[in-house]
Amino acid sequence: MGSVNPDALRGHMDALILSVLEHEPLHGYAIIEALQERSSGALAVPTGTVYPALRRLERTGYLDSEWATVGGRKRRTYRLTSAGRTHLAGERTAWQSFAGVITSVLQPRSAG
């Protein structure tokens, strides 16, 4: 249940959102829940982060959305575009190399 430093999330949020949308379209609230589940509770992303991010990603062309009504409630459901799918792949490899770089710099060395 350890929580994640908000600042550390910068620049990774987009990839996380695209990733949970990979196999199924979801609405904002469900995306927040999905992030929490997949991180075993570590990612408690506030609505003030997710909703603007979704609009940004749609504006950029990585997502598109449509309104639906389920059980009397209105939802805006987001779906990956093909540009979004391509971008997600790039973000995954970018993350791997980023993580490698940070891990290697952070690696403790024997005193010399």
Next chain:
Amino acid sequence: MGSVNPDALRGHMDALILSVLEHEPLHGYAIIEALQERSSGALAVPTGTVYPALRRLERTGYLDSEWATVGGRKRRTYRLTSAGRTHLAGERTAWQSFAGVITSVLQPRSAG
């Protein structure tokens, strides 16, 4: 030589700096070079990032500094305090858990 997305660095810079100072005091310019070496060229951190970060870390109490003149050039050399050493340890475990969380959310799943 892949370069790292600047935004991704947010919230990790402090840990990186503390880490290169772990076993030897260094001045700002040397810290920049050390980061570049340890990352095989991936981290090209500009002076406008490092110098303010060093002052911040000193103000917080994780570093202290003293001036030296070497070969006619003035250097401000930074050294880890014991608070900084403790903080570095915390940042290392924080990084590991952060990386684990992101990796796990980004993990591709089989379509279902």
Next chain:
DNA sequence: AACGTCCATGTAGACACTCTACATGTAGAC
């Protein structure tokens, strides 16, 4: 009817850190 909770979307403004671009100056090579 009133109340509380979960579901659901959204905005405004604060905040913090990295970046670009600029300013300054010494040492040493050519």
Next chain:
DNA sequence: GTCTACATGTAGAGTGTCTACATGGACGTT
């Protein structure tokens, strides 16, 4: 005398996450 490497620093822009607030429907309980 010009250029490059060494060395420190600041001002201001940019931007993405956060807190806090605003709104409203559905549903259960009392």
